[in-house]
Amino acid sequence: MEKIDHLIKRAVSRRSFLAGAGTATAALAIGCSSNSVSTGGGGGTNPGITDNDIMNFALNLEYLEAEFYLYAATGKGLASADAGTGAGTTTVPSGIAAVPWGSSGFAQYASEIAQDEVNHVRFLRQAITGNGGTPVSRPNIDLTFFAPLAVAAGITTTPTFNPFLTPQAFLIGAFVFEDVGVTAYHGAAGLISSSTILGAAAGILGVEAYHAAAIRTLLTESAATTSDQTYVNIANKVADLRGTLGGSNETHVGLYAGDPTVGIVAADTTNAIAFSRSTDQVLHIVYGAVGGAGVGKGGFFPNGLNGKITATAS
Structure with a gap:
């Protein structure tokens, strides 16, 4: 297993980064749309993992998204009541306030998604409590990890x-x-036993898909109207790296990067079904881990996630 920060310290290029993944990631890159039910903590289907454990795993990710969007929209993170008792801290790039939007439309868009993610945090916390469990508090989050990710992706x-x-960044x-x-959320569907919780997860997936579609549309629209493919090209590099880390041969973001085979919808081309990732594959992405079992922290979560599902399985 190699971590992104280790690769960066070795000053490798993006090409050598991808080549260096080698057999460690070959198995992950083969099948992006299989509905794997690896828990990430036990190396496969684990009967000891409950619906509350799955929701707590999702809650960690919602904390991450909420922090990102709130800082972008307002320059501040979650309120203490939403972060939980003993919540970890969030590290942001120095000097950050809110993004200088330049247009009310962009600002409204960011504010709406920020509120959606806060609502997801609140919903999951309430759902876990209502299901007899204890919601995890926000773990330590590092939003400066975008910088080394950009190097690994060949963006900078x-x-x-x-x-x-900037709004584009x-x-x-x-x-x-x-x-x-x-x-x-697609990958978690096979892990959830409660039809009520599964329905709620499907609803959250739908909202996240709306968000993803809006982002893709804004990026491709900008490329089409300005004939400037810069940020579409950057997004495609992100998709390539995300696929390498997280076991997905996913489509690129848009139609403007010189490849007519890619599309703005992130789904398999045979059945038009959205890609799925196991919790293990998700952990590899958020930790910035190229492969290997037992990785329990790194990347956006410098001290790991909170809950039962915290370590990579393969």
Whole structure:
């Protein structure tokens, strides 16, 4: 197993990064749409994993998304009541306030998604409590991890990328998260036993898919109207890296990067079914881990997730 920060310290190029993944990620990259039910903590289907454990896994991811969008929209993170008792801290790039939007439309878009993610946090916390469980508190979150991710993806040569600097950079940051959310909820469907909870998870998946579609549309619309493919090309690099880390041969973001075979819908081309990721594959992405079992922290979660599902299984 290699971590992204280790690769960066070795100053490898993106090409050598992808080549260096080698057999460690070959199995992950083969089948993006299989409905694997690996828990990420037990190396396969684990009867000890409950619906509350799955919801707590999702809650960790919603904390991450909520923090990102709230800081982008308001310059502040979750209120203490939403973060939970003893919540971890969130590290952000120095000097951050809200993104300088430049247009009310962009600002409204960011604010609406921020509120959606806060509502997801609140819903999951209430659902876990109502199901007799204890919702985990927000773990430590590091939103500066976008910078080394950008280096690993070949977007920048030094870790300077900051998704809070411009609306376009914000879209790239959002693109990192939203497709992961959609694939994670799809992958979790096979783990949930309660039809009520499964229905709610499907509803959250739908909202995350709306978010992802809006981000993809804004990126491709900008490329079409300005003939500037810069941010579509950047998003495609994000998709490539996300696929390498998270076991998905996913489609790119748009039709403007010189490849007519890619599309704006992230689904398999045979049945048009959204890609699915196991919890293990999701952990590899958010930890920035290229392969290997037992990775329990890193990337956006410097001290790991809270709950039972915290370590990679393969």
